[in-house]
Amino acid sequence: MTISTETTGVTEAQGIGASPVRPDGTMKVRGEFAYSSDLWHEDMLWGATLRSPHPHARITGVDIAAALAVPGVYAVLTHADVPGVNRYGLEHPDQPVLAEDVVRYQGEPIALVAADHPETARRAMKRIEVGYEVLEPVTDSEAAVAGQGPALHPGGNVVRHVPIRRGEQNVTADVVVTGTYEVGMQDQAFLGPESGLAVPAEDGGVDLYVATQWLHVDQQQIVAALGLPPEKVRLTLAGVGGAFGGREDLSIQVHACLLALHTGKPVKMVYNREESFYGHVHRHPARMYYEHGADRDGRLVYVKAKIYLDGGAYASTTAAVAGNAATLGVGPYDVPNVTVDCWGTYSNNPPCGAMRGFGAVQAAFGYESQMDRLAEACGLDPVEVRLRNAMSEGTVMPTGQVVDSAAPVEELLTRLRAMPLPAERSGELDLRRLPGGVSNTTHGEGVVRGVGYAVGIKNICFSEGFDDYSTARVRLEAVGGEPAATVQTAACEVGQGLVTILQQIIRTELGVEQVTILPMDTSIGSAGSSSASRQTYMTGGAVRAAALKVRAALVAHAARVLGHEHTELSVAGGKVVSRHDGVLADLVDVLDGEAFDETVEWRHRPTEALDPETGQGNAHVQYGFAAHRAVVDVDTELGLVKVVALDCVQDVGKALNPQAVLGQIQGGSAQGLGLAVMEEIQTRGGVIRNPSFTDYLIPTVLDMPPMRIEVLELADPHAPYGLRGVGEPPTISSTPAIVAAIRAATGLALDRVPVRPEHLTGT
Amino acid sequence: MRLNVTVNGERRQADDVWEGESLLYVLRERLGLPGSKNACEQGECGSCTVYLDDVPVCSCLVAAGQAEGREVRTVEGLAEGDALDPVQQSFVDAGAVQCGFCTPGLVVAAHDLLNRVPEPSDEEIREALAGNLCRCTGYEKILDAVRLAAGAR
Ligand code: FES
Ligand code: FES
Secondary structure: OOOOOOOOOOOOOOOOOOOOOOOOHHHHHHOOOOEHHHOOOOOOEEEEEEEOOOOOEEEEEEEOHHHHOOOOEEEEEOHHHOOOOOOEOOOOOOEOOOOOOEEOOOOOEEEEEEEOOHHHHHHHHHOOEEEEEEOOOOOOHHHHHOOOOOOOOOOOOEEEEEEEEEOOOOOOOOEEEEEEEEEOEOOOOOOOOOEEEEEEOOOOOEEEEEOOOEHHHHHHHHHHHHOOOHHHEEEEEOEOOOOOOOOOOOOOHHHHHHHHHHHOOOEEEEOOHHHHHHHOOEEOOEEEEEEEEEOOOOOEEEEEEEEEEEOOOOOOOHHHHHHHHHHOOOOOEOOOEEEEEEEEEOOOOOOEEOOOOOOHHHHHHHHHHHHHHHHHHHOOOHHHHHHHHEOOOOOEOOOOOEOOOOOOHHHHHHHHHHOOOOOOOOOOOOHHHOOOHHHOOOOOOOEEEEEEEEEEEEEEOOOOOOOOEEEEEEEEEEEOOEEEEEEEEOEOOOOOOHHHHHHHHHHHHHOOOEEEEOOOEOOOOOOOOOOOOOHHHHHHHHHHHHHHHHHHHHHHHHHHHHOOOHHHEEEEOOEEEEOOOEEEEEHHHHHOOOOEEEEEEEEOOOOOOOOOOOOOOOOOOEEEEEEEEEEEEEEOOOOEEEEEEEEEEEEOOOOOOHHHHHHHHHHHHHHHHHHHHOOOEOEEOOEEOOOOOOOOOOOOOOOOOOOOEEEEOOOOOOOHHHOOOOOOHHHHHHHHHHHHHHHHHHOOOOOEEOOOHHHHHOO | OOEEEEEOOEEEEEOOOOOOOEHHHHHHHHOOOOOOOOOOOOOOOOOOEEEEOOEEEEHHHOEHHHHOOOEEEOHHHOOEOOEOOHHHHHHHHHOOOOOOOOHHHHHHHHHHHHHHOOOOOHHHHHHHHOOOOOOOOOOHHHHHHHHHHHHHO
């Protein structure tokens, strides 16, 4: 294991590399942490959203009179009440705040109600009369690319086409394997429902408390819709019950503000679980055509792929998701000749956007399935074929980008292969360890075991020339006779533990124990999104940079006060320390009423746009890698799968908080398991058929096997502390590893996830 | 209607309760106890788990009226003042809390398990917590937390 030595300060016991407890942990276990759905205000109203039952329809009329007449109703609003621009969107503002003349997906918001009780609001909603002329839904991505079907938006139904061309385009090879693969529409299924509280302010503005991933991008979209200047729309992060990409787009934000401004009263909105399935974007379903050409030794000569991502009714982040699927489309392999085309398209399916793994998940199911097929065609072991093609530092990506930090694909795989396998089933069998569990569907008869491997790649931080930055303010002063630091950012704590990491960074850099993380709000500059595995890198980087400025000013001050050469001095353990003379003074005495306060806007090194014809360009900041080995037992008669083991090796550059790193790997792997064997939003003609936790299943504690995990720390010299983003890579390789294991157990081809019982029994 | 219920040892009263309200709604919105969570409100996730007369239930499935005259203990009633219950402390120490939205329900479910089975096997822990969804942790550290709490009691 290589350990980064780039730490600039003296390591503190609770600093980076340690696993101190979360500052919000105690409140969370006591039930006292205020999530966005827990907020309450004197005299508040409840907001509700009327949504379209049709995936595609013309609206012929909306009559709100009966709803307004319901006692306890304070407002019923439609698009005519949106004072600013009735369009929003993360990349293209193409989505109405409230539908005008047409609805493009089932669940599209049409009207809002504010009432004194949620039930009053629901009843009033039922009295809103909407006239629809139902239209044929557009649901096929490939047809969209072929230019067929009615255009849902003025520019047609292709959001983005990303071509990647590298090397020879007409090359042939001795061994050719092809496959068509599909990925179902996955849901983030964060547990905390979309919710928030909007409070009208005396200045004519509004204060919004909301669970989100990026306060400033919400604010930008809200002010445009409300027609207010940014200083009149102030956002504060409320407690977030998980995000995983699903809170990057707006949900209740504009709606709650509209109702609050209209009624002059605080308005709370909380979706229930069914509404949540309509209320946020999902993971793009994909259809992918792959062709891999290799020599007889299994060395790749070329990869050709066509990837279709259905973005649903509105653009959201489809363009960026397509960019990822295309640029990462051949996986963590060294491929000399690449022809990839990826399209993100519009349809009348539910809108799709960010979800953990963001385009890399879909592609990985395609390219890893292909690598197993190639192994079989060449008579090679699946790990061996991957080792022969593994990329490494110095590899040229399909975009022409040269990988300039560790890319330990080979090491991940060899370590994974060396891990012990779980014991074979034998003797007295505990039902709970078998497929079907205590449903008592088998005692081991008809159960076969298989082992599968997969490795994945993810870009970390925002790519393709985006001006990606984070803002942080750090203040150091004496409080109650102790040195104390305060950190202010707008970076969203969504559960990942960023608040802990920021404290650790301050302890390491400033040598103080007491670190307060202020509430996240828009009174400071943007921190960017808690997505793309970027927040420890970016806001961690910004906080560290601000802390270093504070430290430099403090040391200069200490040098003056103590009469020492400032190059000699540092801070550690609450003391000012000289390199030669040891401890010189207590920090608190040196501070002596002074405060050091620095704000920094911090950027990662710039990236480039992709060439629109060839897809060439240094588009990514950093690459992250993880590999999984899955062991499954499959009841071939009933088609039930039990994942027996799911082991993982991941390189994290530097584990700032080892416990949190493991938590990310375990949680990310579980979401990959869900996609492999159970999770899919099923649509028919654009209609969601399973919008509940009864019918959309996510893994329970019975579904998740114990995991063996190895964490590598191969420092990236370009990143703060050498760290590599952690959150997404484990979600990427876990799905294809599990499916490979099911294939190994059953001999079935299995070209679609999630794998369902009927795929295994052929019924 | 008027509802009388003992919550965390205190007699409480709520007025103007609509008969369709769940116990969860009354706790969260009328009695100022939002610790029990509302992740699904349809009995599928366990985030709303509370004790009703010492039996853990999904409070989203209990009509408020059914709690009339009975005793409810919520996640807010587990700690003794500043001292966390060992189950709560173990969840913090083991890293079993990420977003924490599942935590109140899991803490109550684990608390109940350890009351019944002081030294549960891994299989018993999994079975007892099978009705509690967590989307963040992959459950591994939740298992660690329950093992830790069993050792601490
Ligand atoms: S909220 Fe009660 S079970 Fe989910
Ligand atoms: S910690 Fe987020 S759902 Fe369990």
